[in-house]
Amino acid sequence: MALERRDFLRLLALSGFLGSARSALNAESVPTTVSDKDPLPDVLAPYLQLVGNPATTWICIPARKALHVAIATGNKTGESVSASTDAKARPVRGTPWTIWFAPVPTDQAYQIIVDGVPHGGQRKRRNPADASVARVAFLNDVHDRTGTIQLIGRNLRPENHDLVVLLGDIFNDPSVKDGAERTFRTLHTLATVTHADEVPMLYLPGNHDYRGNFADRVD
Numbered sequence: 062m063a064l065e066r067r068d069f070l071r072l073l074a075l076s077g078f079l080g081s082a083r084s085a086l087n088a089e090s091v092p093t094t095v096s097d098k099d100p101l102p103d104v105l106a107p108y109l110q111l112v113g114n115p116a117t118t119w120i121c122i123p124a125r126k127a128l129h130v131a132i133a134t135g136n137k138t139g140e141s142v143s144a145s146t147d148a149k150a151r152p153v154r155g156t157p158w159t160i161w162f163a164p165v166p167t168d169q170a171y172q173i174i175v176d177g178v179p180h181g182g183q184r185k186r187r188n189p190a191d192a193s194v195a196r197v198a199f200l201n202d203v204h205d206r207t208g209t210i211q212l213i214g215r216n217l218r219p220e221n222h223d224l225v226v227l228l229g230d231i232f233n234d235p236s237v238k239d240g241a242e243r244t245f246r247t248l249h250t251l252a253t254v255t256h257a258d259e260v261p262m263l264y265l266p267g268n269h270d271y272r273g274n275f276a277d278r279v280d
Contacts (some may be wrong), residue, residue, distance in 0.1 A: 158240070
């Protein structure tokens with residue numbers, strides 16, 4: 062059955078999914094370091110996408126200054142590096158940014174190496190404690206308002222959700238202005254506050270995500 066996005070959201074609310082989203086939140090505040098007042102870093106927060114799970118987890122790293130990116134993977138306990146995989150690059154037309162993406166085994170720790178320098182510490186995609194239950198954090202209609210994303214993420218911990226689903230209108234008519242800075246700032250904030258380097262993120266575009274002269278690059 063085909064549904065309009067707004068009808069789908071209404072059904073979620075009626076079924077209790079949206080109303081029960083509080084279960085993914087923790088009462089203790091979690092500080093974040095993302096701020097619209099700060100310049101965007103040269104390498105943004107990475108995010109996971111599942112392709113052919115459990116065989117492959119794709120990790121994407123938007124970077125405007127990077128000649129080489131590698132993903133170093135460790136053993137199951139994350140105590141040592143056992144292999145390194147070169148990331149593939151895809152320039153993003155109309156911006157100085159490039160998307161680097163590489164596969165990461167779902168059961169191994171990994172670290173991102175940008176031009177020979179570690180980017181952050183070791184990470185590991187967190188598997189659900191109970192495979193029969195999936196806890197999903199839904200976000201929709203934030204329209205590039207990074208302050209709203211920060212408020213949502215302030216109490217969102219990676220151990221409390223297994224998947225982040227973006228239900229449209231996350232961006233607001235994406236524009237190429239300033240190298241599409243607003244779009245990349247929204248992506249950086251989302252990936253940071255939802256812990257998208259540990260918890261996969263699924264994006265379902267809305268009508269405002271398809272508008273604007275940078276919308277065709279948001280894919």
